[in-house]
Amino acid sequence: MVEVPQAMIETATAAADWVVVLPLVLCLMGAAAALMLRKSGGLTFIFAVLIVCAVIACEVTLLLRVFDSGPLSMTMGKWLPPFGISFAADIFGAGFALTAAVVTLAVLVYAQGERGAEDGRDGFHSMVLLLLAGVTGSFLTGDLFNLYVWFEVMLIASFGLIVLGGRPAQLDGAVKYGFLNFLATTFFLLALGLLYGLLGTLNMADILRVAPSANPAAIAGVAALLLLAFGMKAAAFPVNAWLPAAYHTPPAVVSALFAGLLTKVGIYAMLRSLVVLLPASRDLLEPVLVAIALATLLIAPLGAIAETNLRRAIGFLVIGGVGSVLVGIAVPSLAGVSGAGLYIFHAILTMTALYLVAGLIESRTGQTDSRQMGGLYAASAPLSVLFFVLVLATAGVPPFLGFWPKLLLLQAGLGEGSWVGGLVAAALVVNAVLTLIAGSRLWAHIFWRAAPAGALMPPAPPRHTIWLRYGATGALAAVVVAAGLWPNGLFEALRVGAPDLLDPSRYVAAIGLAGGAP
Amino acid sequence: MDYVLAILVGCFVALGVYLLLSRSVIRMLIGMTILGNGVNLLIFTAGRLTREIAPIVPAGLDQPDGPIANPLPQALILTAIVIGFAMFSFLLVLAFRAYQSLDADNTDTMRVAEPVNEPNPPLSY
Amino acid sequence: MSAADILSWSTLIALIILGLALLISVVRIIIGPTLGDRVLALDLMTVIAMGLVGTIAIRTGLMLYLDIAIALALLGFLATVALARYIMSRAATQPDDAP
Amino acid sequence: MNSLIFRTIAPLIVAVMLVFSIYVCLRGHNEPGGGFIGGLIAASAMAILGMSGGAGEARRALRIDPLAIAGFGVFIAGLSGLLSLFTGTPFMTSIWVYLELGQTTVPLSTPMVFDIGVYFVVFGTISAVALALEGEEGP
Amino acid sequence: MNPAMTVVVLALIWAAITGTFSGLNLLLGGAIGILAVLLLRRSLGPPRRFRQLRNIASLTVLFLYELGASAVRVAIVVLTPDLKSALQPAIIAFPLTVKSDAEITLLANLITLTPGTLSVDVSEDRSLLYVHALAFGTREGLIADIAGGFEAKVREVYS
Amino acid sequence: MIVDIATYAGCLLLLLGALFSLVAAIGVVRLPDLFTRMHAASKAGAVGGGLVLLAVALLCFDVGVAMRAIIGVVFLLLTTPVSAHLLAKASYRTSGQYRVNMVVDELKSKSSQNHRA
Amino acid sequence: MDASIALVAIAPFVAALLAPFIHRLARPYAGWVLALVPAGIFLFLLTLIAPVVAGGAISARIGWVPAFDLDLSFFVDGLSLTFALTISGIGTLIVLYSGAYLKGHPHLGRFLGFLLAFMGAMLGLVLADNMLALFMFWELTSVTSFLLIGFDHTRQAARRGAIQALVLTNIGGMALLVGAILVHQLTGCWDMSALGDDVRANGFYGLTLALFLVAAFTKSAQVPLHFWLPNAMEAPTPVSAFLHSATMVQGGVYLLARTTPWLGGTEAWTLILVCFGGATLLWGGLGALRQTDLKQMLAQTTLASLGLSVLLIGLGTEAAIAAMLLYFVAHALYKAGLFMVVGAIDHEAGTRDITILGGLADRMPVTFIGAALASLAMIGLPLTLGYFAKEEMYLGLMHWQWSDIAVLAVLLAGNAMLAGVAMLVLVKPFLGPVLPTPKLAHEAPIAMLAGPIVLGGAGIVASVMTDWLGHTLVEPGAAAILGETVSSHLTLTINPASPLLWLSIATWALGYLVYRQAAVLRTLLRRFEAGLGWTADTVFDAVMFGLIRFSGAVTRLLHHGRLEIYLATVFAGLALALIAPLGLLNGYDVLLPNADLGNWSAKLSWPQLQPYEWGVMALALIGLGAVLLATNRLVAILALGIQGTSVALIFLLFGAPDLAFTQFMVEVLSVVILALVMTRLRLDELDQRPLEDLARDGILALVCGAGVSLLLMVVLSGTLDTRLSDLFTATSVPIAHGHNIVNVILVDYRGFDTLGEISVVMAAGIAVMALLRRRNKPAVPASPAPRRRRKAES
């Protein structure tokens, strides 16, 4: 007979601790409520914005608390971990969740600028909130199966968003996106089944405790499966084909949301599972990780150079960024992990903003292909500034945000003192140069070059919609610039957060396993 | 008997993979379903098999009066089945709409998002 | 023979008979030749499967399986209706589509 | 499907299925069943209703947008978890209340509300999909 | 069917499947029944009154007997070595005298479950019921069988 | 004693039900065309399945379960003719080959009239 | 002090941000207003001369990223002050000049903004002590120069020049960054002022040196990375004037000078710098003679001058460093002046072609004076700074060793060519016979004239104040580079006994010869160039276009749009992930213990399965086989139903009624939905894969299946830790009040999963409805009446 103290947490839960789970619950219930409200005019927009603002408020509180007093956790249903599902926020998780909410807010506002009155019923706001819920859950959960569930929430919400509008190209892209991504989560599930069969647990802290004593070959197999699954989600080479196949097809807001959130969650999951949970297996897989990091870094920007479809080209830049984060996983020193974390933060903001700008460019020129664009430098100063700044940020040019993670990752590579580290650093440099070449060519073609003769330019849209769209995009770009100029807060966070990843004892302690810490 | 099921799981996975490579969207969907079933069976097997004893505590008792099947994998599989079904529904309708819009159910001919014979990138500045 | 033995034997026999019936109806699903034949065989299969589950319920004494049996009956009906509808609309769109 | 016989008998079948679905949902905590299976049965009933009399007819009968029902389900499921905010316990900690109605004691609990939420979600979603596929395009 | 009647029936079904015929449970069943009827209010058709319970019982008995007989007869046909001679399939049009939806449906279903006959379709104007016969004798004989048997009983139940 | 009788009766019903199911399956394979197979499936099948459920009702010794089983039987009898009817109605138009086997086909003449009209 | 030095670097950026608005407000006077910023900075920097001369250096430090141990540290010593003064001083004149040069241009505000930002970046570059700050400003100069070079953006040549400059200087920037990180890792410090011998002593010195040299050489356009600089001439003239004289290209020279104390002085350093510098000097000189466009001529002489500076730094003697400093100032003054003059000529006469210009001295007398002052300095006549610079550089080589003689010869040749070009620039256009020009030339506006005159005058004044120059420029500057006190020996006296004088005279004589034979030389050089067939510039195009073609090929190869290949890649990955780790780590040993075969076969036992369990397995296999062989969609659907049913039966047999229940329901509903959709969908009846694809896919599938089986068996070979389920079983009834443990897990223990799961279901509903909403809206909102875009913009 099991007594209550062996099964349940006996200390009372402070209301303030709820900030770790409220963001997710708010998103889910908000999505549900928005769905119920979807036939009531423009109400869902205001509602969704309120929800996201509340989520941001919770997450700011959460981040400050984690910063002050270490990781914070809550185990659902009062069951002691590992029996219940734990949610646990460390700096990385909380920070990314907050960033995701911020870009979601920007995307919601931007989308309002181009949505017609008849668009109210398509469930857009519900799906955006669900996507945010999935992303938030993925960043904060402390249970691997629960991570699978949030992955699926994110995936299905993205399915809904990617087909909004239903043009043929979208459907084609969605078929590729759908099959490959669902396959990735199926692989994840496969790995989970095996992991459960090996370890008998799903709680991350508990896995940390028992994994070292399990059959190393089988654990390595599971780790390889996780690498494959998360590599697909993160669009790492060579399983990244779904991204350039799909990201340019849906409405630009949707691309923006995806670019900011989806691959980042995948790469974050890889960081967590390989670096934090299964470090021994990660060491075994290191040659593979280095290889895919190199390939992703070097091949992705080539796509950006080759592509003339603006959003497709940006998609390759997104993949190149994934290569950067992979460097941090392949070289998980303090600098490497910090760089990977900072890069994720940077990429969430920058890639979203870049796609929003792409949307603005597309609606300004009426074209999606850069071969048919031109003349925007003279026509629109704000667009020029936004695009220019964001491309530089993507290429890691200082003083924009993208520089700092690149710096840390280069430090990590060079700090290895091995030829592998040097190779990785060289790949980062080449990636930066190729990215800049791609960006400057796009800039020259879309902005500097005069518009091709006979190009049709749609008339300027109504003023208020412009304000919403430019405001949202500009706000994100402003964050990118400001955070690049004053990165001290970020580094403070990294100083607290990165060691927690390499030595998760504080994280484990916060979860508070039954039977004490390992 | 676990090993027999392990082999059966392999068969499910193999057929799922084979169908997923078939280029016909509906066959791919069927392959996805079969692969999903295989994974569910894998979780079931990984949780170790027990014959016939459902994890249900008989009425009036506080605990089952004998060994029971492992309930946790069952709960996990239930979640996975539901999610798999949701995904299946979506992908099916997607295939249907793609067929209507693109007039194709063969991935070979679905080339709108990434067109065949796209011109080379312009050699200019 | 006690009542329990009778029960045990008759459920075993019933299981075998029903299993045989199941396999025989699978034959019709596979050989067709028309959609209607296959659907009909499937419909019968669900009824037989329902019988199987019911028999297992008796054999194991776990009456919770009965509800699965009833649900099978419901769903068998649903499947048949849907497939009949499928045949009907195919007839409307592709009149000469024999199999 | 244009069949007088089917159209006439369908409501009967649907009614029985609905009752059965609620039964399966409510007893799930102690025996096989639960919100998901119950919801599936109920949705199957809606699918039959839709196939017998047309999707539009079924949607009008339902009166409420099926997706809104699904939303309602997620909402009350979430709400049932949020209630533990007031008991000083973590999210989704179950709360049990025993209602004394005459001689019988009716146990009410947040897991039950949660399961009912699951029922609504599955019912709403699958109905929406089935009805949309059945005939007329979605709303 | 009468909505109130339906509610009562559904409440009874509820009590039956839950296995508790307590007042409270019947009340819950009634509530569920009301929900179901609300849902189905458009589909249930115009209210109709059963004349006599005795007629229903009589019909039920007849039906159960015929059902058993039909099963046996089908079994015999199936197991006959010489199928060709045992079978003389045909579809005939049975002129309906019952007019309401419920009556036609009940009749058609009864026909399907009883020996040698199977309802295929109802004509657009609801005047004809197309019946498939396994071993066709004469058209008139078959029509007379149905008209004098089930159709009369059905008319007695409804009216 | 009553328990024993119920057990014997239940076993009998169970075996009968199984046998009728077998007959239905044989019929579905053996009979020459869809409509004749339908006779086997709907009648023998419904009776077979129904008898098994009745056997459950007799052997469970629990009112709730028995009631559920009986409701199951009712449900089976309610749905079987409808599905047979729908299948027949649907198949009739698609499967031209079966009309050949029939002695009389009044539905065909009516359809062709309709077609002409 | 801290704040004010930071302000020097920040104020121009603030002004840059405000420039477009100031331009909008103060239209014709925008240049004048904005010139106040660099002028103010210049004046402020003047006040720093005294303390720097007296105390050596001023350093300022502002906390920037304390969490990363990174301060924004500035360091003002003789070297940086010299550069900063030159930059801000010339910057003032350039801003003024630009206001007039681009008067009425719609984007003048933007232009002035870029220019100020460029200047700010350059000031930051020379003032920064922290290597990261240096790198940041370094990159900012690349970026701002990109905008400036491409300012005339509708011309492809301008875009090309801009991209070329950006790409090359960015490559250098990356090298600088990596070098800086390396240095930081070797020494633990970002501040250059704190670095000492440890870099040179380290094993990574070679790599570090190479990285810094790549940075400096790309920025300072050393052969063979020089070709971007002439193309940067696509920028408006004021930009060229600024870029060539005091900024951007001098960044590389500055970097070399700045790193000399801790990177320089080695043999490798001297050898590389002297060789590359010398080559660039000669190449630039010859290049200038090849041109007839005034601006291109000046651009090529900039190359030569940069080579000269690099060479001098490489020599590293006291005299060479003093010469480098003097030459930097002299060159900045005369080159800026000359560019402004050329801009004025272009502006007023409408051409820059030396062959069609003549006799401008009468029409543009003030411009002529400016041109004369600058040209004489370039020739290096006495009373100009150029003279001292030349003298100092020859002085350093008076050792009569073979190496010195070779370098001296190179210097002599280079200086002679520069002198010749100076004469060409001055004599023919101004003093030659009057020629008709596209525009009727007349004097330029005052703002455009101020620059050349002031700069020329400044050169003369400075050269007269020899002592002052020695104390305030040469001594602190050389001390900063060499790390030791240096005493200046500059003097105005001309000593005929000194070989230096004769070297100067030789230079002028050779220069005159070059001037006289310019036409012949030009023809020869052009013939040589034509014979060569390629230049570094064309190589750049070839590389870029090659890269683009290669990118296109790679992208088409990898992203072909064929889902089945994408999937095959994924499954190949799956097969590897399943098989490889087990194989590499001896994971299969568990399944095949290292026992002898006889023993092993004894262990082989028939699995303990009941007959009906075998039956269900068989049913599953039948279902799978039927799916595989199905030739039509309904059979496939039904076969799918069979395998689904078999899975449900397996669940049923092994104690999972809830799973079986759910699986049955889901299976049937799948069939229903399939049937609903299929009515509107045609399906290829048969698998249409070619045989070899079938084989490939089949093998891949079998490997994946086998891999999953094997891995699962390895997992099963261990024992399962059932803590979780044990606790669920024990507490389900007493604590969670539920008898169905699976359901209790679903709604209580792991209810959170279920919450996510129902969200998935709901979302699937929304997504499906979104799919079924037929609203074919175009990607970009269609316009009711699209208007033709004007063909030419700007």
Ligand code: NA
């Ligand atoms: Na049926």
Ligand code: NA
């Ligand atoms: Na009949």
